[in-house]
Amino acid sequence: MREGEPSRTAFGSAVHRAVHQDLDGGRIFRDPLAWQILGIDREATLADPAATERPRLRVFIAARHRFAEDTLATAVERGTRQVVVLGAGLDAFAYRNPHAETRVFEVDFPATGAWKRDRLADAGIAVPDSVTYVGVDFESDDLMSRLVEAGLDPTAPAFFLWLGVVPYLTWEAVTATLMAIASVPSGEVVFDYTTPTHQLDAKALSDRTDLIARVAEVGEPLSAGVETEALHTLLADLGFGEVEDLGRPQIRARFLGRQAGSETGGAHLLRARASA
Known part of the structure; x- marks a missing residue:
């Protein structure tokens, strides 16, 4: 993060979500507010190779939102009424939330949250009464304390x-956040992670190298990656009894309708649910 500025990577992800609506017809994930919340020239963006030349990343970003919101819908059916969006960036879920019975807590660096509220006002996007903003530095603040101060009920189920x-986080910060989520009864989370570069094939390594350089230029460097086995061990130790981990083959099959293939390494989508 740069002091007093919104996250550059959050803005970049929002651009990919918006471009997906046009170039891919929103076939994986539809977001009617994707362009509106950005406030940038649509035609100019679609004509800019920098915004359109990375289809694998664009599809992955669409898939992670689809996976997360499909999983959330199932949690709401089970009775979950608290939703926490960690690192909310320019995510528009809270403003098109189909689950009227839920309360949404948007958590982000204070600079990003403040900038987003200004952007929403400029775009004419109404903020529902059910939305609460929570400023947190994931590397130094106690997440659960900040959420409880903002009104989260730590004795009731919550979806993250x-x-x-x-x-972008250290292993210590990841561990602390997962511990906080596991402390909530039936706490459930969907997140994405990347495996270390030594596990990547040539194409994935090329994509990762390019991404590493891009985000480093804007002062938001990527971490070294997470070993899947170590992550699964951590989740089990923290009490997450349900874990679903989608690698590239499973993402291809589920969201693109293609043969799974045998690729390993790269970006993963993971769902974990703690015991009640």
Whole structure:
């Protein structure tokens, strides 16, 4: 993060979500507010190779939102009424939330949250009474304390959307956040993570190298990646009894309708649910 500025990577992810609505017809994930919340020239953006030349990343970003919101819908059916969006960036879920019975807590760095509220006002997007903003530094603040101060009931189930954040955090910060989520009865989370570069094939390594350079230029460097086995061990130790981890083959099959293939490494989508 740069002091007093919104996250550059959050803005970039929002651009990919918006472009997906046009170039891919929103076939994986539809977001009617994707362009509106950005406030940028649609035609100019679609004509800019920098915004359109990375289809694999664009599809992955669409898939992680689809996976997260499908999983959330199931949690709401079970009775979950608290939703926490960690590292909210320019995510528009809270403003098109189809689950009227839920309360949404948007958590982000204070600079990003303040900038987003200004952007929403400029775009004419109404903020529902059910939305609460919570400023948190994931590397130094106690997440659960901040959420409880904002009104979260720590004795009731909660669902956490944690998208596009873990790849930028230290292992210590990831562990602390998962501990906080596990402390909530039936706490459930969907997040994405990336495996270390030594596990990537040539194409994935090329994509990762390019991404590493891009985000480093804007002062938001990626972490070294997470070993899947170590992550699963951590989740089990923390009491997450249900874990669903989608690698590239499973993402291809579920969201693109293609053969799974045998690729390993790269970006993963993960769902974990703690015991009641």
